[in-house]
Amino acid sequence: MADKDRVTGALLIKSALGDPRANPLIRIADNAAADMIRCAGEFGMTPSARARVRAGIAWREGGGKFDGLIG
Secondary structure (H helix, E strand, O other): OOOOOOOOOOOEEEOOOOOEEEOHHHHHHHHHHHHHHHHHHHOOOOHHHHHHHHHHOOOOOOOOOOOOOOO
């Protein structure tokens, strides 16, 4: 569809009245990207989240099975 619409690249669609409006898929993609950023923070995949995760890990003598996984 985007290849057929060379002017807007399918970023705009026609409403029922014929005037242009933003494609609803753009809002869906924006929401999905925001959800992924939130999930990345929860799982320690952002620099600030890694700092929080690293500070919360207790060091044991002899180490453990997952030592070196984060860091």
